[in-house]
Amino acid sequence: MKNVARLSIASLALAGSLGASAATFDPRETFAPFTYPQQATAYRSGSGMPGPLFWQNRADYELAATLDPVKNTMVGKATIHYTNNSPDALDVLWLQMDQNRYTPDARGNFTSGRTPKQHTDGYRVATVTLEQGGKTVKASYVVADTRMQVRLPEPVAARGGKVSLTIEYSYDLPGDFGGRTGFAPSKNGNIYEMAQWYPRMCVYDDLRGWDTAPFLNSEFYLEYGDFDYAITVPANMIVAGSGELVNPDDVLTATQRERLAKARESDATVMIRTPAEVTDPASRPSKTGTLTWKFRMKNSRDVAFGASTAYVWDAARINLPEGKKALAMSVYPVESVGNDSWGRSTEYLKASVEHFSTKWYPYPYPVAVNEAGSAASGMEYPGIVFDPMKAPAKPLHMVTAHEIGHTWFPMIVGTDERRNAWMDEGFNTFIDVYEADAFHHGEFAPKRDSEYSPKGGNPVDEILPLLADPDAPNLLIGADMVKEKYRHPATYFKAALGLVLLREQIIGPERFDPAFRKYIATWAYRHPSPSDFFRLMESEAGEDLSWFWRGWYANNWQLDMAITKVEGAVVTIENRDQLVMPATLRVTFDDKSTLDIRVPVETWQQHKSFDLTVPGARKIVAATIDPDHVIPDRDRSNNSWPAAAAPAAGKAH
Structure with a gap:
């Protein structure tokens, strides 16, 4: 989102x-x-x-990139090991080239009001090579908007055929106009939120073959695989990325490694880099040159990272079902310090992951990161979410729970967001409702x-x-x-x-x-x-x-249920619009007692109007359909008999 x-x-x-x-x-x-x-x-x-006969293709990635915060450029090399498990031999490969969304002539500039305020020239592709059947050759390719088609010298065989594709590239980083990626300033340096930073395989599936929907404004549809990636940045920067940091000895101080070890065993938040240490050169293992941060992410559909000189960093243990553990971490600038802002971010993140894991499905990754910036505020990627650095406590809890909730939809359940966004945003918003009830x-x-x-x-x-x-x-x-x-x-x-x-x-x-x-x-x-x-x-x-x-x-059908009359023990109910719903009929008797009768949807399979006989001999003095106000009835003025007997509306849950 x-x-x-x-x-x-x-x-x-x-x-x-x-x-x-x-x-x-x-x-x-x-x-x-x-x-x-x-x-x-x-x-x-x-x-x-x-x-x-279900099948699914696979893409494993080896990625290396250098972020230059002076020129604000990215130079990268992506090697994709692609496995074709489909019953079809494939003579081309399709990739997503999402940085091309920021070019002046991108198709997405013509589709909605969310057009970038500025533009870049998109991906600059240096080389594309293929390794297939023991041979490495220069690839033939064509770029069309946010897609690249690579034409293969020989098809990738069905049911297990493999090919490796290497792309060397660079691009200028979008600034705060990037929407889902970019950089923006903070007191102690720019904050870089890096997503869609490498060419990614399109999905080939049984529904439509290659799914090459361009990146207009909706989100993503990606294959699963393992990721090994390395990010080179100036030594004074901190990198927070999807997956597990595999070379902490190279990029963290001894003190930071000790604090992280403590955080892995702590339900309380542990500071890894304090606000006072942000401007202290001793909080970095090297004062000059560059450092390369190496991460590993298994069984994922994507990776993203944040990088900055400005990060305060804290962490705590996540308790998962069956005694398993993970690590919740937050990185944010000093402007966001305090419990009325990001001081409780890791608490929110930890609680959300624990709730979703217990309620629905265990969190599968070793780390969950909440990163504070402003270029891509409110955006989700596997294992890391980008949230607004200026958010106060209640909105921060809401957006943290929502964005990390996307781990379940669509990071675990890999729906096609470009075609069925409701299965991503809607499902995730649904699980948010119960997390909010549960938190604290x-x-x-x-x-x-x-x-x-x-x-x-x-x-x-x-x-x-x-x-x-x-x-x-x-x-x-x-x-x-x-x-x-x-x-x-x-x-x-x-x-x-x-x-x-x-x-x-x-x-x-x-x-x-x-x-x-x-x-x-x-x-x-x-x-x-x-x-x-x-x-x-x-x-x-x-x-x-x-x-x-x-x-x-x-459809967007409407619901209108009504009570048209009460005669003796018979209550006549009607369904007046095209949507139907099960509902409760509540009758009130002259002794002030009530009786609830469930009216199932099957009532309306053969009827537009139905006479419901209320059991017993007590006199009915009032009747209401949906007395607790839990279904979307468009006209509640006809829900009660007599009309003045309508009870106070209940609150839907």
Whole structure:
């Protein structure tokens, strides 16, 4: 996620009054057979599991780069060892060249309002060579916008064929206009947030072959592999990167190594480099020249790093399931010191990783880093996140939890962010909700109030303007087709609220949670499609959810339930718009007692109106559908009988 200004759902223009006359509900449309976006095949089964012939290609990387903070350039060499596990021989390779996004004629400059304020000339490719079949040759290639096609002298064989590709390159660093990468000043030197800093393999999969969607503004789709990378910087700089630092003796002082060892055994935050030491030359093992920092990251889809002379550095132990451990670290400038800012960053990071690991799936990497800057504030990469250096405590907790939450979506579950951003941002926002409740007894909860509704409104009401807006996109549309005004309301909020509704109103936590965990574990380090998610959740939770996939994901349908009359023991309820939801009917009797009756979605398969007979002989004096205010009903004025009996709205969770 790029941390841009939030847009409240309530700020979207309504297409018309939420209380306007209802559309005509047609059960045949709502409950028609659902056509999944992707077909079931031998590669992907009807249960949402990988099929018996499932395959996935692999890219392992050896990277070396030198950062020049005087010229603000990067010079690098990338060797990619590519394994073709597909059933197809490949006569070309495609790579992502994302630094070309900053050129004046980049396609992304014409697609949205998020155009860079300045430009660079993108990647300068020096050499491209291939090692194949024991021979090393100069490669033929063509660069098109943010992609490079490498033409092979002979195809890479199917089912295990290998080729190695080496690219030598350089580029000018984008400044604070980089969006997801760049550099910006701090009191004690520039802070460099380095992402998309090497050519990366495109994915070749069973859904469309080479997935060569250009980098416009949406994020990434990448293969998994092991990374060994080396970053050379001036000796007075600190580097914080994805994965594990494998040469600490070369780049850290003895004192820093001792403090790190202590932090690995401490639940309390331990200072590795104090604010006072930032300007002390003794905090670096060498005062002149350069040092090379070497990192290793296994089973990842990407690596990124931060570098600066300005970093304060602290760390603490992360406690993982089954007695495993990892290390949480934060690096930030002296301007960010203090518990009202970054002084609690590692606490937030540690707690988030521990919660997500216990609740959903264990954190797989040895280190998690929160890095403070301003060029790429609010952006996620495997093992490291870039967050805003000026964030106060509550927003910092929120953005830290959200960005490290991306470890699960899409770093572990490797969805295609350029096509299905809702499976990335929406799923991650969903798990954030429960992390906020859990952190420090809800210190910053509820997450929804700060993220979705600045006024603290009910999220099922906050979504209503989006559902009523005829120009709003559905969730299955391509990520780059979503206008900026809808990006957060739809991709983040609606997608997350859909999962909240599934968990709390439609399926129930006792069935949703195991199914969602099964989805994560099944597709860990793989590439699920929307249909894989839909099918697995149905199969594991034991529900036909086609009506919900159609109404909430493929369309922006609205919900309007109503009570039309009460005669004796019979309460007549109606569904007046195209979305359906299970709901609770609460009846109040003349002795002031109440009875809750669950109305399942199956009620509406054959009915537009349904007469519900309330058991017992007590006189009904009031009735309300959805009394706890937990479903997104667009017109609540017709939810109660008599109208004046409507209870105070509850708060959805």
